[in-house]
Amino acid sequence: MTMIPPVTAIIERCQALFDDLDFTAVKQWKAAAPGRRAIGYMPVYVPRELIHAAGMLPVGILGGGDQLEVIQGDAYYQSYICRIPRSTLELGLTGRLDCLDGMLFPSICDVIRNLSGMWQLLFKDKYVRYFDVPQNYVDSIGGNFYIQEMQVLREDLGKLRGAAIGDDELNASIAVYNDNRAAIRELYAYRAAKPWQAPTSEVYLLLRAGMVLPPEEHTPLVREYIAATDAVERPKRDNARVVINGAFCEQPPLGLIKSIEMSGCYIVDDDFVLVTRWLLDDVPADANPLKELSKAFLHRSATTAAKYETTKEEKGVFLMQQVKTGAAEGVIFAAPSFCDPALLERPMLQDVLKKHGIPYTAFKYAENTGQMAPIREQSGTFADSIKLWSAA
Amino acid sequence: MNTTTTVVKPQPAKKPQVQKEDAMWLQKELLAKNYGELASARADNRKVSATFVPGNLNELLMCFNFARSLPETNALQNGMRKKSGKMIMDAERDGHSEDVCTYVKSDLGMMMGGEIGPTGEVLPKPDILLLSYTGCFTFMKWFELIRHKYGCETVMLHVPYQAEGRIAPNMREYVVKQLKETVIPTLERVSGVKFDIDRLRQYMRESAKAEEDLVAVLQSAKNRPSPIDGYFGAVYYIGPIFTAFRGTPEATQYYHVLRGEIEQRMREGKGPITPDGEMGEEKYRLVVEGPPNWTSFREFWKMFYDEGAVVVSSTYAKVGGLYDFGFRHDPENPLESLADYCLGCYTNLNLPSRVDMICKYIDEYQADGLLINSIKSCNSFSAGQLLILREVEKRTGKPAAFIETDLVDPRYFSAANVKNRLESYFQMVKQKRGSATGEPMVISNAARH
Numbered sequence: 001m002t003m004i005p006p007v008t009a010i011i012e013r014c015q016a017l018f019d020d021l022d023f024t025a026v027k028q029w030k031a032a033a034p035g036r037r038a039i040g041y042m043p044v045y046v047p048r049e050l051i052h053a054a055g056m057l058p059v060g061i062l063g064g065g066d067q068l069e070v071i072q073g074d075a076y077y078q079s080y081i082c083r084i085p086r087s088t089l090e091l092g093l094t095g096r097l098d099c100l101d102g103m104l105f106p107s108i109c110d111v112i113r114n115l116s117g118m119w120q121l122l123f124k125d126k127y128v129r130y131f132d133v134p135q136n137y138v139d140s141i142g143g144n145f146y147i148q149e150m151q152v153l154r155e156d157l158g159k160l161r162g163a164a165i166g167d168d169e170l171n172a173s174i175a176v177y178n179d180n181r182a183a184i185r186e187l188y189a190y191r192a193a194k195p196w197q198a199p200t201s202e203v204y205l206l207l208r209a210g211m212v213l214p215p216e217e218h219t220p221l222v223r224e225y226i227a228a229t230d231a232v233e234r235p236k237r238d239n240a241r242v243v244i245n246g247a248f249c250e251q252p253p254l255g256l257i258k259s260i261e262m263s264g265c266y267i268v269d270d271d272f273v274l275v276t277r278w279l280l281d282d283v284p285a286d287a288n289p290l291k292e293l294s295k296a297f298l299h300r301s302a303t304t305a306a307k308y309e310t311t312k313e314e315k316g317v318f319l320m321q322q323v324k325t326g327a328a329e330g331v332i333f334a335a336p337s338f339c340d341p342a343l344l345e346r347p348m349l350q351d352v353l354k355k356h357g358i359p360y361t362a363f364k365y366a367e368n369t370g371q372m373a374p375i376r377e378q379s380g381t382f383a384d385s386i387k388l389w390s391a392a
Numbered sequence: 393m394n395t396t397t398t399v400v401k402p403q404p405a406k407k408p409q410v411q412k413e414d415a416m417w418l419q420k421e422l423l424a425k426n427y428g429e430l431a432s433a434r435a436d437n438r439k440v441s442a443t444f445v446p447g448n449l450n451e452l453l454m455c456f457n458f459a460r461s462l463p464e465t466n467a468l469q470n471g472m473r474k475k476s477g478k479m480i481m482d483a484e485r486d487g488h489s490e491d492v493c494t495y496v497k498s499d500l501g502m503m504m505g506g507e508i509g510p511t512g513e514v515l516p517k518p519d520i521l522l523l524s525y526t527g528c529f530t531f532m533k534w535f536e537l538i539r540h541k542y543g544c545e546t547v548m549l550h551v552p553y554q555a556e557g558r559i560a561p562n563m564r565e566y567v568v569k570q571l572k573e574t575v576i577p578t579l580e581r582v583s584g585v586k587f588d589i590d591r592l593r594q595y596m597r598e599s600a601k602a603e604e605d606l607v608a609v610l611q612s613a614k615n616r617p618s619p620i621d622g623y624f625g626a627v628y629y630i631g632p633i634f635t636a637f638r639g640t641p642e643a644t645q646y647y648h649v650l651r652g653e654i655e656q657r658m659r660e661g662k663g664p665i666t667p668d669g670e671m672g673e674e675k676y677r678l679v680v681e682g683p684p685n686w687t688s689f690r691e692f693w694k695m696f697y698d699e700g701a702v703v704v705s706s707t708y709a710k711v712g713g714l715y716d717f718g719f720r721h722d723p724e725n726p727l728e729s730l731a732d733y734c735l736g737c738y739t740n741l742n743l744p745s746r747v748d749m750i751c752k753y754i755d756e757y758q759a760d761g762l763l764i765n766s767i768k769s770c771n772s773f774s775a776g777q778l779l780i781l782r783e784v785e786k787r788t789g790k791p792a793a794f795i796e797t798d799l800v801d802p803r804y805f806s807a808a809n810v811k812n813r814l815e816s817y818f819q820m821v822k823q824k825r826g827s828a829t830g831e832p833m834v835i836s837n838a839a840r841h
């Protein structure tokens with residue numbers, strides 16, 4: 001009998017979770033103890049600590065990917081609207097999300113915003129909440145508003161489970177997620193240091209596993225992966241180091257990530273599954289929990305197109321930091337078709353990169369994009385040109 | 393002090409003979425005056441603001457003597473004058489995606505082309521971009537893009553979404569706090585004018601008067617025949633109040649005159665005035681959801697009045713405020729009232745509220761059905777419209793139809809397709825009247841080239 005190397009076993013498990021559009025893992029988690037509930041959330045960010053503190057499982061719903069046949073969902077959307085809302089509706093209408101006791105729709109764009117109302121109309125017996133986040137970053141203004149929004153969610157979830165959520169429970173959950181974020185930071189740092197050891201197609205699957213597994217299970221899995229992959233030497237290639245930008249909501253198909261890597265790029269940073277890295281450092285777990293979550297959101301969170309930047313000077317700073325910390329040689333803008341936030345942000349970011357002499361290329365995708373050849377060709381040419389210039 | 397000049401009376405020589413055209417004439421004057429003010433702002437040493445239509449804070453901006461630009465209005469005016477196509481393509485050549493909102497690209501294209509505004513005058517670069525983040529996320533990117541290119545300062549007013557179908561107290565507080573602590577201090581600094589709350593109250597008093605008259609005009613469509621078209625005609629009626637004039641005595645006068653004219657038409661049992669004159673017999677009464685197409689506005693309207701179809705109510709006529717459900721600017725609570733105004737505009741309502749509103753219109757205006765004009769550019773309006781259509785059909789039993797166009801991108805207006813669709817829809821309405829159990833209309837997809 002041949003032993004499957006641990007790293008392969010971990011990735012196979014993540015792949016199985018990723019492929020399972022029936023959310024069996026969620027169902028199993030619920031079935032393991034009576035009265036368990038699960039709450040779904042869409043990109044980019046919700047404070048999962050609140051759901052966790054209520055003893056519920058936060059479940060990231062990131063669309064249907066390229067394996068889901070969208071039939072009903074298409075009947076609700078015009079051709080010029082991105083894919084993620086239709087495949088998410090498809091998941092809901094085909095009963096695949098019945099295991100969820102509620103859905104959160106974070107404030108990211110008008111499409112997700114309106115989807116929250118569609119959910120209210122179509123799934124009347126489920127808890128549905130549009131989760132607003134502030135675009136004003138003053139503690140006493142946007143911060144207060146955000147704390148109140150979190151308080152409403154906290155009370156709602158408390159009602160769902162039949163008991164209010166205490167500060168101690170919240171602080172405990174903050175600690176759990178601090179650890180999860182730390183593990184993901186370790187994973188990202190490891191990949192940036194040795195991208196040949198931690199291909200992004202694997203890193204991505206690990207992140208996706210965190211959308212359905214409880215954090216207590218996901219965090220050690222991430223660390224086990226780092227140890228397991230480090231134990232097996234993989235060939236190092238002379239690839240171009242790139243940052244991916246624009247994929248913060250509708251996710252690219254896994255095949256697209258693989259294609260970029262196969263074409264000669266090492267992805268050293270990205271904006272996939274941002275919820276796992278939205279808060280940039282530890283949230284104090286021994287103070288007023290909502291206040292601390294708010295401060296982390298306002299002052300120490302990632303940047304994406306859905307978030308306002310108060311001055312012109314801030315534009316592109318986050319991306320440039322990713323480029324610098326990852327020692328990236330270029331940026332690939334990969335945005336979902338018809339995604340206003342990503343596509344409108346792009347020219348500004350490109351302008352900043354131009355000023356810093358960082359090469360970039362750009363294309364659009366859909367979560368069900370099938371034809372990878374053009375993308376592989378484009379990113380391959382991009383990687384070649386980077387190598388050519390760096391050699392010159 | 394009110395710095396806007398007093399109303400320019402129509403010149404006797406140009407003054408139309410029939411009273412019905414007084415309001416139209418007044419409106420043209422208003423519009424021309426605003427573009428004139430913008431064009432001469434630098435020479436007059438006035439600062440310039442830019443802001444968006446939904447939930448705009450015109451009364452507040454006037455307190456700081458700003459000349460006021462509304463980029464969406466510029467885009468639509470350019471669209472009506474058939475200038476937007478080139479602007480959009482220029483913006484696309486400059487690196488903007490074909491997928492994104494064409495209002496943004498039309499505006500950026502106009503700026504690239506030397507900022508020549510719709511009337512041919514050069515528009516100044518704004519000194520302040522008041523980013524009232526109401527009902528649309530694209531607004532944020534739009535002003536970030538202008539700021540990025542032209543270095544204009546931006547001030548954000550984040551207006552939370554009415555996701556639960558109501559304004560929660562903390563939402564109002566949040567907006568008021570931003571007004572007090574962020575927006576007003578910034579406007580004071582940029583303009584050099586101290587904020588005077590009594591001046592704001594005075595403007596709001598004017599607003600409320602005009603709002604009262606506008607509601608009377610819009611609700612006149614409950615009559616048979618309707619004396620107005622609540623979509624094509626209404627876009628003219630809402631022009632002043634949703635833009636740089638709300639709060640001025642000129643706007644109040646305009647709405648007073650307009651109301652008089654419409655009430656006169658009502659008494660005379662007349663239908664709406666169309667670009668081709670008096671409309672013939674009223675055969676169909678429709679409610680329309682979604683903004684109009686501007687590049688072929690007249691052609692689009694003609695497809696309706698040629699068939700005897702009148703739009704009795706539209707959601708688009710509420711993008712700048714739901715006055716018909718009772719909101720009025722309240723000078724006694726100025727900042728709270730401004731907050732409610734921002735929070736209450738149509739695209740800030742959740743889908744269930746939008747469905748309720750449309751069903752109510754169908755009922756109260758005795759409409760034959762719903763027509764949705766789905767705009768490619770506008771996710772804020774368009775995402776979810778197919779569910780709105782189903783829900784309204786289900787609840788009212790009235791037929792609904794769906795067409796697709798764009799605001800200012802002429803490439804997305806296919807006249808033949810739209811006309812075909814409309815004609816079959818009118819046929820269906822007719823059949824449905826004949827039989828109590830008509831089948832709902834099959835929805836089909838895009839009308840585009």
Ligand code: SF4
Binds near residue numbers: 110112336339340
């Ligand atoms: S992919 Fe873009 S446009 Fe679509 S829902 Fe997400 S953020 Fe909105």
Ligand code: SF4
Binds near residue numbers: 495772
């Ligand atoms: S998306 Fe719609 S509301 Fe927003 S700027 Fe464009 S046309 Fe206006």
